Amino acid sequence: MSKDTIIGLLNEALALEHAAFVQYLSHAEVVEGEISEPIIARLKEIAEDEKKHQDTFRKLIGLLGGVPSMAVSETHKASSVKEILMQNLEDEKHAVRVYRKILEELRKEKGQGFYDFILEHDVRHVLMEEQEHITEIELLLSRQGESY
Numbered sequence: 001m002s003k004d005t006i007i008g009l010l011n012e013a014l015a016l017e018h019a020a021f022v023q024y025l026s027h028a029e030v031v032e033g034e035i036s037e038p039i040i041a042r043l044k045e046i047a048e049d050e051k052k053h054q055d056t057f058r059k060l061i062g063l064l065g066g067v068p069s070m071a072v073s074e075t076h077k078a079s080s081v082k083e084i085l086m087q088n089l090e091d092e093k094h095a096v097r098v099y100r101k102i103l104e105e106l107r108k109e110k111g112q113g114f115y116d117f118i119l120e121h122d123v124r125h126v127l128m129e130e131q132e133h134i135t136e137i138e139l140l141l142s143r144q145g146e147s148y
């Protein structure tokens with residue numbers, strides 16, 4: 001795999017992070033009611049994590065001599081709290097699949113010259129945080145079941 005292919009994969013990840021950031025913030029404004037305050041707060045916190053992930057991917061793309069994408073992947077509307085949580089759960093799972101694939105590709109490059117330990121470490125760190133988002137959203141979804 002060429003360096004350009006890796007830059008392409010990282011730019012795909014960056015576009016996913018752009019979409020995740022705006023989607024969480026938009027969803028946070030759709031949720032209403034005092035009872036939903038913890039959910040609104042959590043959506044905004046996750047959005048901040050996605051913003052940090054953007055910075056990570058931009059940095060890695062720059063390290064490889066690439067140009068960070070300004071593209072935004074497809075975003076998804078949702079209205080009820082349950083819909084919002086289910087939509088983001090699905091999108092987080094998609095991100096995990098994409099980032100796992102990137103890690104697999106990076107591992108194939110070990111010893112190939114431009115492979116960089118930082119690259120694998122940082123992508124794995126982002127992947128771990130997406131997995132934490134999945135766990136948190138699943139927890140919020142299970143609590144939804146209790147309150148309605």
Ligand SMILES: [Fe+2]
Pocket residue numbers: 017020049050053095126130
């Ligand atoms: Fe992310």
Ligand SMILES: [Fe+2]
Pocket residue numbers: 020046050092129130133
């Ligand atoms: Fe996430």
